[in-house]
Amino acid sequence: MKSRNGSDLWAFFEPRSVAVFGSLKDGMGLGYVLIKNMLDFGFTGKLYPVNPSYSEVLGMKAYPTVKEIADSVDLAVVITPPHTVPTIIEQCAKKGVKAAVIVSENFADAGGEGAKLQQQLVDITTQSDMRIIGPNTVGVFNAANGFTTIPYPFGYDGVRKGGIAYCSQTGIVLPQCQPLEDRAYPVSKMCDVGNKCDVNEVDLLNYLADDAETKVAALHIEDVKDGRSFMDAARRFAARKPLLIFKPARSEAGARASASHTGSLAVNDRVYGNAIRQTGAMRVNTWQEYWDIPKVFAYHSLPRGNRLAIISHSGGAGVVATDVAVESGLAIARYSDATLERLTKLSPRLAGNPIDLGPPLSMTDDPLSLQEKVISIVLDDANVDCATIVLYVGTMAPISYIVEMFERVLKNVSKPMTVWFYGTSLSLVEEVSRQLEWLGVPTYTDQETAVKALGALVRYSRFKSGLE
Amino acid sequence: MKSRNGSDLWAFFEPRSVAVFGSLKDGMGLGYVLIKNMLDFGFTGKLYPVNPSYSEVLGMKAYPTVKEIADSVDLAVVITPPHTVPTIIEQCAKKGVKAAVIVSENFADAGGEGAKLQQQLVDITTQSDMRIIGPNTVGVFNAANGFTTIPYPFGYDGVRKGGIAYCSQTGIVLPQCQPLEDRAYPVSKMCDVGNKCDVNEVDLLNYLADDAETKVAALHIEDVKDGRSFMDAARRFAARKPLLIFKPARSEAGARASASHTGSLAVNDRVYGNAIRQTGAMRVNTWQEYWDIPKVFAYHSLPRGNRLAIISHSGGAGVVATDVAVESGLAIARYSDATLERLTKLSPRLAGNPIDLGPPLSMTDDPLSLQEKVISIVLDDANVDCATIVLYVGTMAPISYIVEMFERVLKNVSKPMTVWFYGTSLSLVEEVSRQLEWLGVPTYTDQETAVKALGALVRYSRFKSGLE
Numbered sequence: 001m002k003s004r005n006g007s008d009l010w011a012f013f014e015p016r017s018v019a020v021f022g023s024l025k026d027g028m029g030l031g032y033v034l035i036k037n038m039l040d041f042g043f044t045g046k047l048y049p050v051n052p053s054y055s056e057v058l059g060m061k062a063y064p065t066v067k068e069i070a071d072s073v074d075l076a077v078v079i080t081p082p083h084t085v086p087t088i089i090e091q092c093a094k095k096g097v098k099a100a101v102i103v104s105e106n107f108a109d110a111g112g113e114g115a116k117l118q119q120q121l122v123d124i125t126t127q128s129d130m131r132i133i134g135p136n137t138v139g140v141f142n143a144a145n146g147f148t149t150i151p152y153p154f155g156y157d158g159v160r161k162g163g164i165a166y167c168s169q170t171g172i173v174l175p176q177c178q179p180l181e182d183r184a185y186p187v188s189k190m191c192d193v194g195n196k197c198d199v200n201e202v203d204l205l206n207y208l209a210d211d212a213e214t215k216v217a218a219l220h221i222e223d224v225k226d227g228r229s230f231m232d233a234a235r236r237f238a239a240r241k242p243l244l245i246f247k248p249a250r251s252e253a254g255a256r257a258s259a260s261h262t263g264s265l266a267v268n269d270r271v272y273g274n275a276i277r278q279t280g281a282m283r284v285n286t287w288q289e290y291w292d293i294p295k296v297f298a299y300h301s302l303p304r305g306n307r308l309a310i311i312s313h314s315g316g317a318g319v320v321a322t323d324v325a326v327e328s329g330l331a332i333a334r335y336s337d338a339t340l341e342r343l344t345k346l347s348p349r350l351a352g353n354p355i356d357l358g359p360p361l362s363m364t365d366d367p368l369s370l371q372e373k374v375i376s377i378v379l380d381d382a383n384v385d386c387a388t389i390v391l392y393v394g395t396m397a398p399i400s401y402i403v404e405m406f407e408r409v410l411k412n413v414s415k416p417m418t419v420w421f422y423g424t425s426l427s428l429v430e431e432v433s434r435q436l437e438w439l440g441v442p443t444y445t446d447q448e449t450a451v452k453a454l455g456a457l458v459r460y461s462r463f464k465s466g467l468e
Numbered sequence: 469m470k471s472r473n474g475s476d477l478w479a480f481f482e483p484r485s486v487a488v489f490g491s492l493k494d495g496m497g498l499g500y501v502l503i504k505n506m507l508d509f510g511f512t513g514k515l516y517p518v519n520p521s522y523s524e525v526l527g528m529k530a531y532p533t534v535k536e537i538a539d540s541v542d543l544a545v546v547i548t549p550p551h552t553v554p555t556i557i558e559q560c561a562k563k564g565v566k567a568a569v570i571v572s573e574n575f576a577d578a579g580g581e582g583a584k585l586q587q588q589l590v591d592i593t594t595q596s597d598m599r600i601i602g603p604n605t606v607g608v609f610n611a612a613n614g615f616t617t618i619p620y621p622f623g624y625d626g627v628r629k630g631g632i633a634y635c636s637q638t639g640i641v642l643p644q645c646q647p648l649e650d651r652a653y654p655v656s657k658m659c660d661v662g663n664k665c666d667v668n669e670v671d672l673l674n675y676l677a678d679d680a681e682t683k684v685a686a687l688h689i690e691d692v693k694d695g696r697s698f699m700d701a702a703r704r705f706a707a708r709k710p711l712l713i714f715k716p717a718r719s720e721a722g723a724r725a726s727a728s729h730t731g732s733l734a735v736n737d738r739v740y741g742n743a744i745r746q747t748g749a750m751r752v753n754t755w756q757e758y759w760d761i762p763k764v765f766a767y768h769s770l771p772r773g774n775r776l777a778i779i780s781h782s783g784g785a786g787v788v789a790t791d792v793a794v795e796s797g798l799a800i801a802r803y804s805d806a807t808l809e810r811l812t813k814l815s816p817r818l819a820g821n822p823i824d825l826g827p828p829l830s831m832t833d834d835p836l837s838l839q840e841k842v843i844s845i846v847l848d849d850a851n852v853d854c855a856t857i858v859l860y861v862g863t864m865a866p867i868s869y870i871v872e873m874f875e876r877v878l879k880n881v882s883k884p885m886t887v888w889f890y891g892t893s894l895s896l897v898e899e900v901s902r903q904l905e906w907l908g909v910p911t912y913t914d915q916e917t918a919v920k921a922l923g924a925l926v927r928y929s930r931f932k933s934g935l936e
Contacts, residue, residue, distance in 0.1 A: 058903050067760075083494050104521075105826075105827050105830070106817075106827060109827070110817060112826070123903065152863075153862075153863045154892055155862055155892040155893055156892060156893075168784065169784065170782055170783060170784025170785070170828075171784070172781075172782040172785055172890065173784070174894070176892065177782075177890055177892065178892060179891070179892055179893060179894045179897070180892070181892070182892075182893065182894040183894075220784070222784070222787055246620075248784070248787045248788045248791050249787050249790075249791065250791045250795075251790060251791045251794035251795065252794075253790045253791075253793075253794050253800045254787050254788075254790040254791040254794065256790075257783075257785075257786055257787045257790040257800075257820075257822050258787045260783075260820050260824070268862060280789070285918050286914065287788065287914060287915055287916070288916075310725075313640075314601065314638060314639070314640040314645075315577075315638060315725075315726075316636065316637065316638025316639070316640050316688070316690070316716070317638070317640055317692055318725055319716045319717050319722050319725045319726045320716045320722075320755065322717075322719060322721045322722040322724075322725040323716050323717065323718045323719045323721075323722040325721075326719040326720075326721050326722065327718075327719065332721045332725075337785060349574075349578060352725075352728050352824070354725050356728070358573075358639075359573050359574060359577070359578070362573070366581055375509075392645060394621075394623055395620075395621045395623060409791060422640065422645055422646070423645065423647070424622055424623045424624060424643070424644065424645065424646060424647055424648070424649075424650075425624075425650065426647045426650040426651075426664075426898060427895070429647070430894060433696075445913070446754065446755060446756050447755055448754050448755070448756075
C-alpha cells in the first residue's frame with residue numbers, strides 16, 4: 001500500500017517533463033488547448049504531446065505512444081476517450097511515469113461500464129508506484145510555476161501567486177471557471193481530485209501541509225474515502241496552518257446527488273461537523289465563504305485577541321457588522337481613553353464603536369483627511385486587535401486616493417483588517433477592491449463575509465493558543 | 469392623532485409641487501444636486517428652490533422663504549443646518565405644505581441638543597396635518613415618475629421601473645449608494661425612514677400595500693416604534709403581497725449600535741423573529757438576501773408546489789443547490805417517466821435531478837442545442853414547479869446565444885426559475901445577468917441565494933394557500 005504522506009505528490013505540481021495524451025486539433029483539441037495553456041502561463045518544463053495522428057503540434061514533436069519518448073516522464077495528462085485510458089495508463093506505468101492526471105470522464109461517475117474501467121485504473125495504480133489524480137477531473141494548477149492540466153481556455157493569462165491552496169472535488173473551483181484575475185485571489189496551488197481512484201483529500205492535505213508556498217488551505221469535499229485518515233490529516237494540517245472545509249452533500253438528497261456525479265456516497269453530515277471541529281479545521285458553508293475567508297489568513301498574521309473595531313460610512317452597515325461580529329465570536333472593542341479623546345477632538349460623534357463616519361464626513365471640508373485620521377487612530381489603539389472597514393467608493397474621491405490612504409495606513413499598522421466597498425458602479429467597486437487585494441488587504445463582495453473572515457482568524461488564533 | 473393608514477403618504481412619492489431648502493451652490497450644494505437629480509430622472513412636477521442667498525438656480529426662480537411661493541406646495545425637502553429646520557418646518561406647516569422630508573442630520577441621532585431639536589419637529593407635526601419623513605434620511609425615490617429627495621449624485625440616470633419597494637432605516641440602501649443600474653433591480657419605490665420623528669414603517673407598509681406599482685416589499689428595520697401596530701401592518705401587507713424583513717440589531721451590541729445612529733433602542737430579537745413569522749412576512753438575514761430575494765416575487769407568479777428542478781453545468785454546484793433546496797423547504801422533483809425517457813434519449817447521464825449537463829455537453833457537437841432541449845423538457849414536466857439553473861458563461865458561446873435561448877424558453881414556460889452564472893470574467897457574468905433581468909429572469913451573484921429565493925417563493929405560496 002502506498003504512503004499517503006504526500007511526499008510523492010510533487011510530480012503533479014512540479015513535473016520536470018509532461019506527456020499530454022489528447023486531441024491535438026489546432027486551436028480546439030483539448031490536448032492542444034492544454035499545451036497552449038501551459039506555454040501561456042509560463043511553464044518551462046519539457047512537454048511531450050502524444051497522439052498517433054500527429055507528428056507535430058505548436059512546434060513540438062508529437063509521439064505515437066509514451067514508449068517513443070526517450071526522456072523520462074514525470075507526469076502524464078490523459079484526455080482521451082474512456083476505453084483508451086487503461087492502456088495508456090498501463091503503458092505509462094511500464095515506462096516509469098511517476099504520476100498521471102486523468103481528465104477524461106465517464107468512469108465511476110457514469111456507473112456501469114465506466115465503473116469497470118475505473119477499477120482497471122485502480123488495479124494499475126495498486127500494482128505500481130504511479131500515482132493518479134482523477135479520472136473526471138480538470139486536475140491541477142500551480143501558480144508558482146504556471147503548470148496546469150486544465151484543457152480549457154481561461155480568458156486570462158495567469159493566476160496571482162500567493163498563499164491559498166484551493167482543493168476541491170469539482171472542476172468548477174478551478175481557474176477556467178472562476179474570475180481569479182478579476183478578484184486577484186492570491187493562490188499557491190489548486191487541485192480537483194475528481195473520482196479519486198487513487199489520490200484523495202488525505203494525500204493532498206499531507207502534501208500541502210509541507211508545501212512552503214501554501215499558508216492556508218480551503219478544501220471543498222463531498223465525500224471522504226477514509227474518515228479516520230482524513231481526520232488525522234486535517235488535524236496534522238490544522239496544527240500547522242489554517243484549514244477551511246466546505247462540505248456540501250449535507251442533506252440526504254445532496255449526498256445522493258453527489259454519488260451520481262462522483263461515484264461515491266457521502267455519510268451522515270453531523271458526524272463530519274463534529275469531527276471537523278475537533279481537528280482544529282474550520283467549516284465554511286457557502287461558495288462565497290470558501291473563496292473569500294482564506295484571504296485573511298493569506299495576508300495577515302494572527303491577532304492577539306478578538307477585539308474588533310468597526311469603521312463605516314454607514315450607520316446601518318455598522319449595525320450589521322456588529323451583529324455578525326457577535327455571532328462570529330468577536331468582541332466589540334472598547335477604545336482607550338486616549339483614543340476616545342483623540343476621536344472626540346475630531347468630532348464628538350466619532351467616540352464610539354462602531355464608528356459612523358457619515359455625519360462627521362458631511363460636516364468637514366476635508367473628508368478624506370478626516371477618514372484617514374480616524375482609521376489610523378483606531379488601528380493604533382492597543383485595545384483593538386482587528387478592524388472591519390466599510391467605505392463608499394464613487395463620486396467622493398478617485399480610487400487612487402483610497403488606495404494611497406491604505407498604503408500610508410499599512411506603513412504603521414499590521415493588524416488584521418477587512419474591507420467592504422459599496423457604491424453605484426460595480427466596475428469601480430471591483431477595481432478598488434482588486435487594487436487593495438494587491439496591497440494585501442482582503443476585500444469582500446458582501447459585508448457579512450468581511451466580518452466572518454475576522455471571526456475565523458480569531459478562532460484559529462485561539463485554537464493555536466490552546467484556548468479552543 | 470394622525471391616521472397611520474398610509475393614505476396621506478402620496479405627497480412624498482407623487483408631489484405635484486416641491487420646495488427645496490438647501491445650498492444652491494453651483495454643482496455642489498446639496499439643494500442644487502437634488503434639483504439636478506429630479507430634472508435628470510425625469511420628474512415633471514413644479515420645483516421651488518428656497519434660499520434667501522439666491523435669486524435663481526438652474527433657470528428657476530429661487531425664493532427667500534416658503535411664504536413667497538404663490539402656488540400651493542405638496543412637499544418640502546429640507547437640507548439645511550439643524551438649528552434652522554424647526555423654523556422652516558413651522559413656516560411650511562403654516563403655508564399648508566402637506567409633507568416634508570428632512571434630510572439634515574444631527575437630531576436624535578446626535579443626542580443632546582439634537583434630540584431637543586427633534587422634539588420641536590415632533591411637536592409641529594403633532595399640531596398640524598403635515599407629515600414628516602426624517603430627519604437624518606435621504607428620503608425617497610419613485611422609479612415611476614423619477615421623483616427623489618436624494619441630494620447626492622448617483623453616477624447613472626435612473627432606476628429601472630418594476631415591482632419591488634425597498635424600505636429601510638438607513639440611507640445605504642438607496643440609489644446613490646447602490647449599483648441599481650448595473651444590477652437592473654426592478655424598483656417601484658424606495659424610502660429611508662431615518663429618525664422617524666413622524667412617518668415610520670407602519671405608515672409605509674400601509675401605503676405600499678395599496679400602491680399599484682408595488683408587488684413585493686423588502687423592509688430593512690433596526691427598531692420598531694410600536695410593536696403591535698407594526699405586526700398589524702405587516703399582517704395586512706403580507707395578506708396581500710409578499711413582505712421580506714431584514715431586521716439587524718439582532719444582538720445586544722447591535723441594538724446599542726443602532727441606538728447610537730438612529731436615536732432609538734431596539735428590543736429583544738427573538739420577540740421579533742416569532743412575531744414576524746406569525747404575520748406571514750418572511751425574515752431575511754443578509755444584505756444580499758434583502759436585495760436579491762424580492763426579485764423572484766417581482767417577476768414570477770407563485771408556484772403550485774415545491775418541486776424543484778436543478779440543472780447545472782457543474783455536478784458540484786448541483787450538490788450545493790440540492791443541500792440549500794432541502795434546507796429551504798423545497799423538494800427535489802421526480803421527473804415523470806415521459807421526461808426521463810426524453811432525457812435518456814439525449815444522454816443516459818441526464819436522467820436525474822440535479823441534472824449535470826457537464827459530461828453530455830462535452831460529448832456533443834452542438835452543446836447549445838442540447839442545453840436548450842434539456843431545459844425545455846424539464847420545465848415542461850408537470851412534476852416540476854420551479855427550477856434553478858447554473859450556467860457557465862465565457863468561451864462556449866456569446867452572451868447573445870444564452871439570452872436568446874432564454875427568450876425562446878420563456879415563450880413556452882411560465883414557471884418560476886432562478887439563474888446563477890459563473891465564469892472567468894466578472895464583466896461578462898454581470899452583463900449576461902443584467903440582460904436576463906430585463907427578460908424577467910432573476911439572476912444571482914451567489915448560488916445559495918438563487919435557491920433560497922425559490923424557497924421563499926414557495927413559502928409565501930403555502931402561506932397564501934393557508935398551509936403555513
